[in-house]
Amino acid sequence: MSKPIFVLNGPNLNLLGVREPAIYGAETLTDIARRTEVRASSLGLKTDFRQSNIEGELVTWIQEARSGACGIIINAAAYTHTSVAILDALNAAEKPVIELHLSNVHRREAFRHHSYVAAAATGIICGFGAKGYELAVEAMADLLKRQGAPAPAGKS
Numbered sequence: 001m002s003k004p005i006f007v008l009n010g011p012n013l014n015l016l017g018v019r020e021p022a023i024y025g026a027e028t029l030t031d032i033a034r035r036t037e038v039r040a041s042s043l044g045l046k047t048d049f050r051q052s053n054i055e056g057e058l059v060t061w062i063q064e065a066r067s068g069a070c071g072i073i074i075n076a077a078a079y080t081h082t083s084v085a086i087l088d089a090l091n092a093a094e095k096p097v098i099e100l101h102l103s104n105v106h107r108r109e110a111f112r113h114h115s116y117v118a119a120a121a122t123g124i125i126c127g128f129g130a131k132g133y134e135l136a137v138e139a140m141a142d143l144l145k146r147q148g149a150p151a152p153a154g155k156s
Helices: 029-040 057-066 077-081 084-094 132-147
Strands: 005-009 047-051 072-074 097-101 121-128
Touching: 005 029, 005 057, 005 132, 029 047, 029 132, 057 077, 057 084, 072 084, 072 132, 097 132, 121 132
Parallel strands: 005 047, 005 072, 072 097, 097 121
Antiparallel strands: none
């Protein structure tokens, strides 16, 4: 059985669907998790989808990914712009990392233009709303294939 892709979500993403839907969309995080799992399954992959408002919990999960995941997709939300701890954990994980944002952070406030996560990320997806999660899973599948990760059961 292959290791899952950790899909980690930061603060306030538990409020999706009610928090600023004009920016973040009307789908809930549960809706997005379902979409992500379906897309991953179609590619022969599994996801472990998590959300926390607590920076230290995200760091702990990233550390867990070092041995428990094949890659990390992370929407660190506001911690993207503030957390050296998350950057350090991502670097220590030694896994492919995809940074993800629902909105196009570069069309928003200037403080959102800087990302600590980007320094550890293989790539960044932003501005595609909930569809970005599916795009991130597709990109991770390609990264894993290029890195020679074993094919999931039933795939070649």
